[in-house]
Amino acid sequence: MLRLRSPRKNQVASSRQAWRLMRVLVNCENSARVRDAFRALGHDAWSCDILPTEGDPAWHVEGDAIEAAYGAQWDLMIAHPPCTYLTCAGNKWFKPEYAHRFPNRPQQREEAVAFVLRLAAAPIPRIAIENPIGTLSRRWRRPDQIIQPYEYGHPDRKPTCLWLKGLPKLTPTKLVQPNIKRNRNGRTASVHHDAALRLPPEERWKVRSMTYQGWADAMADQWGNPGEPLLL
Numbered sequence: 174m175l176r177l178r179s180p181r182k183n184q185v186a187s188s189r190q191a192w193r194l195m196r197v198l199v200n201c202e203n204s205a206r207v208r209d210a211f212r213a214l215g216h217d218a219w220s221c222d223i224l225p226t227e228g229d230p231a232w233h234v235e236g237d238a239i240e241a242a243y244g245a246q247w248d249l250m251i252a253h254p255p256c257t258y259l260t261c262a263g264n265k266w267f268k269p270e271y272a273h274r275f276p277n278r279p280q281q282r283e284e285a286v287a288f289v290l291r292l293a294a295a296p297i298p299r300i301a302i303e304n305p306i307g308t309l310s311r312r313w314r315r316p317d318q319i320i321q322p323y324e325y326g327h328p329d330r331k332p333t334c335l336w337l338k339g340l341p342k343l344t345p346t347k348l349v350q351p352n353i354k355r356n357r358n359g360r361t362a363s364v365h366h367d368a369a370l371r372l373p374p375e376e377r378w379k380v381r382s383m384t385y386q387g388w389a390d391a392m393a394d395q396w397g398n399p400g401e402p403l404l405l
Contacts, residue, residue, distance in 0.1 A: 195248035195397060200238045200292065202253055203227055206384050210393035239288070242295040249299040249340075251392060252292045253384065258285040260307040286312050299339040301392070303384075306332055318342045321351075325387030328352040333388075346391050 197218040199208040205228025211218035212232065219232050221241040226233035234241050242250060258281045272278075289309060293302060310316060316334035323330060324345035330353060335343065 196246065197397065198241060198245075198247045198250045198297075200242060200250055200252040201255065202251075202384070203233075204383050205229065205233070206386055206389040207251055207253075207392055208232060210389040211397050214393055214397050216393075216397055239291055242292055242297065247295075247297045249301075249396065250292075250295060250297045251301045251303070251396075252289075253303050254289050254292060255285065256305050256307065258282040259289070259309055260305040262305065262307075282308065289313065293336065293338070299396070300337070301340055301396070302336040304334055304336075306334055309336070310334070320345075320388065322385045322387065323349050323351040325385060325391055327385045327387050329385075340396055343388075343391050343395055346387060346394075 195216050197208075197211045197216050199211070199218065199220045201222055202208060202220045203222040203224040203226050205220050205226050208218045208220040209228055219234060220226055220228070221234040221236065221238055223236065225235055238252070238254075242252075258278070286308065289302060289304070290313060293300060293313075306319070314336070317337040318335045319332050320335060320343055321330060321332060322328075324347075326347035326349055328349050328351050330351045
């Protein structure tokens with residue numbers, strides 16, 4: 174059973190309004206962007222990941238995401254499960270000609286889907302699960318919403334799905350023109366995505382998986398405003 178500290182009184186007093194402050198779990202996040210956006214509103218927000226956090230470790234659980242989701246009482250969970258085996262961008266590695274290189278790929282996808290479904294079944298009244306377009310739409314259900322960075326102030330194109338429970342859809346906050354170019358295969362890609370491909374593999378995944386700050390701010394403002402009751 175997880176034992177988590179309560180927020181200090183001076184951290185939440187200025188934000189207390191009509192709606193009670195929430196206990197928020199941001200699962201599978203080591204950047205602390207979403208967590209800190211909620212903490213800025215006074216919520217008792219925690220991040221959890223198997224990796225150390227890049228933010229303040231005082232509010233981070235370095236451990237198992239399932240244990241964190243089921244091991245304490247939460248009002249809201251936002252989960253960013255790893256997409257390596259879920260995204261359609263990696264579908265080519267499931268082709269027979271790559272079976273000798275990735276013999277465990279089908280089993281890894283099954284485990285990834287099971288992990289997401291376990292998170293979605295957590296006894297938390299409000300849940301948002303984020304992932305790129307991929308197999309979850311077929312194996313689980315269609316997403317409630319697909320968001321783009323350029324709808325939230327970032328000139329990139331990266332369609333990302335949200336599966337929601339007890340939460341409204343996000344409303345775009347700042348529409349900008351996406352910065353698109355042709356990549357070496359002749360396909361269109363955002364400059365941010367194309368730049369990430371030039372990084373070493375051990376750094377590339379971190380850049381490509383990091384939550385945009387505009388998304389983090391919108392989630393906190395629209396799902397965590399202490400003065401606005403959320404959907405039940």
